[in-house]
Every structure is written in structure tokens, then in C-alpha cells.
Amino acid sequence: MTQSVVVQVGQCGNQVGCRFWDLALREHASVNKKGIYDDALSSFFRNVDTRAVGHKVYGSTYREEIVENLRKAAEHCDCLQCFFVIHSMGGGTGSGLGTFVLNVLEDEFPEVCRIVTSVYPSAEDDVITSPYNSVLAMRELTEHAHCVLPIENQSLVDIINKIKHMSHSGKLGAEIKQSSTIISGQGGVKGQEKPFDAMNNIVANMLLNLTSSARFEGSLNMDLNEITMNLVPFPKLHYLVSSLTPLYTLADVNVPTRRLDQMFSDAFSKDHQLIHADPKHNLYLACALIVRGDVQVSDLRRNIERLKPSLPFVSWNQEGWKTGLCSVPPVGHSHSLLALANNTCVKPTFIELKDRFMKLYKKKAHLHHYLHVDGMEQSCFTEAVSSLSSLIEEYNQVDATKGLLMTDAQRLSIAV
Incomplete structure (x- = not known):
């Protein structure tokens, strides 16, 4: 069984990680009715508590303690596949210590894939020095990560506002459930609602889809290290645009299941992206589709052929598609899709x-x-x-x- 270690750094990283943990528990509980801590669940989640801030001072001071925690987590894995680092770019702890941990991972586990989820600040960020922190962190991400999934705070805010607007206007068929994980922390296992839970839930749902093949069976499972292998033709151009559909599940909102083909179209809509970008007017280097639920390989092939004419790929990689199928859908839904695009639209x-x-x-x-x-x-x-x-x-x-x-x-x- 392949396994991965999730490293949460800073306030943002820990909040997203906690939502990921909560929603994963909900997901596994819906499949595992006996409530046993099974192999699927044990493929993740050994939290690393670094208890430090800053790249230069606290990273160096606590390096041995950080390494020891990472090694203990790695020793629990039968076949360590990758490390996930979750952090923010704007704050001091997430950007500084987060990238320090990334460097440590490269030094101590050079052969293990390093996938980073980085939350980028908005222009109205309340940390005045966030541009410094972010640019300093960007150098480390470019040099030491295998793959980075940039997430923009403003995109998450826009998605939440859009869902709430659709709910209030009646377009979703009914109001969002009180226990919804899309607007509160009440949809998890326990705990009161916290600031940013709604935004963090979007990121957590993206990570649930990304890791689904490592946690559940499927007819076309995708190893996490295959993402880097297939989507990163040039080492430094490893920043991927993620788009998720549905953005909510039937466990959150009472809506009819959308047609399968519409789900594929939605995945290439800017409304479903976790970063403000315009892929269709830029160049695709490669693209991955990670599908969950009752979907056949023929459905994948049909929709790829349908969408290809509208997606500008580089001339030397016209067939640059990677696909994965996981049989277990998200809670309350029949299917879902996460699209990961290596596209020059991240440049702006x-x-x-x-x-x-x-x-x-x-x-x-x-x-x-x-x-x-x-x-x-x-x-x-x-x-x-x-x-x-x-x-x-x-x-x-x-x-x-x-x-x-x-x-x-x-x-x-x-x-x-």
C-alpha cells in the first residue's frame, strides 16, 4: 500500500489540514460502516507539529526536531509515495518555516515526491509584508518543490459568495443545509465553526479528490508521483491550476445531480478554478483529470475528444493528458472531477x-x-x-x- 505524509505549517496550513482530516473522516465513515481505522484511512494523516516560526531563525534552531518528526511519520509508511506540504504564502510561519520544511524534505528524502498546496494572499491582504514573504517563498517553491498547487484567497471568497448567492436566489433548488461543510465547520466530525472554514473546505475538497486514488480502489488509479511525471515537462514550470466540480456535494446542498458531460465542461470553466486565471487564452503544457464515482473510461475518452478542440495545447504535446478513475465518489454525490492544468495562465x-x-x-x-x-x-x-x-x-x-x-x-x- 502506497502512503503519503501531510505536513501542515502555520495557521493556514493547520486550518486547511484540519478540514482535510475532518472531511476525510466523513468520507471514510460513509464507506466503512464498521468504523474501523482501515488501510485506506491509514494511508494519510500523521500531523507534524513543528512549533516554530520563520525560515532563518526557528527553522535552523528546530531542524533536528523537525527531521525527527518527519522520520517518525515516514517510518509508519509501508511505501512512502509523497509528502504534502500545506501552507500560506503571505504569513511569516507558513512562508518561512513552510519552505524550510520543504528544503529539509529534499535533503532527507530526495527521492520522495514533494507536492505543495500554497495559499496566495489577495491584493487586500492584511499582512502588509506579504509581498516580501511570498516572493521569498516563491524562490524556494520553484527550486525545491516537484509540484505546486497555487490557491488564491480571493478565488475562494468568490466561490463561497457565488454559492451563497445561488442558494438565496433559489438556483440551487434549496437553501444550503445547516450542517454543510461548504459554509461552516459543523459538517465535520466535531467542533465549532472557525474563521475561514468555508474557504478551507474548498481546498480540503480539492485535496480529497487529489488523494482519492491513494485511499480507495479504482479501475484506473493514479499514483500521486505520476502527476509530476506527466504534468511537469520542465522542472521549474510546475505550478498547476486546479479546478473542482462539483464545488459542493449533495451532502451540503439539495440539488439534482448534474449530467456527466456537463461536469467535464464545468471543470474547464473559470468559475470552478481555485485561482484567477484564463487557461483557454493561454497554452496548456499538460492536463490531468482525476474522476471519482460511477464513470467509465469511455466517458473520459469521449469528453477529452469533445473538449480538446477548444483547449490550446503546445504543439509538441497535443496528447498531454493524464487520467485517473476512483470508484468511490464524494459523500452524497454520484461523481466528481478534479482537473489539474499545467498552463501558462499562472504567469499573471x-x-x-x-x-x-x-x-x-x-x-x-x-x-x-x-x-x-x-x-x-x-x-x-x-x-x-x-x-x-x-x-x-x-x-x-x-x-x-x-x-x-x-x-x-x-x-x-x-x-x-
């Missing part, structure tokens, strides 16, 4: 982040808070923004091939 997010960074850095605003820390020098900031600029330029180079792709299409039409 990075450009905006760089612009916000430069507005502060040009004035050297708040820089003294960092420079008084041992090991933090101004070169750390220049190197970090240089790394981000290089990443943006790599995406520019891929985007530049879009014209070549159009020329090939025009040549084909002339030949025909």
Missing part, C-alpha cells in the same frame, strides 16, 4: 506578485524587520525577485510558441 499571478513586491522594495519599506535577522541580507531579496523574474521569462518563452502553433494550424487548413 506571478507578475502581480512581483509588482506588489517592487512597490515595497523600491522604498525599502519594512525591510529592517528582515535585515536584523541573522542570515537575512538584502541579497536574499534581490535573488528572490531575480528567481521570480526568471520564472516569468520561462513562461514567456512557452507563450511565444503560441504563434507557431497557430501557423501550424493555418498550414494544415491550407493543406486540406
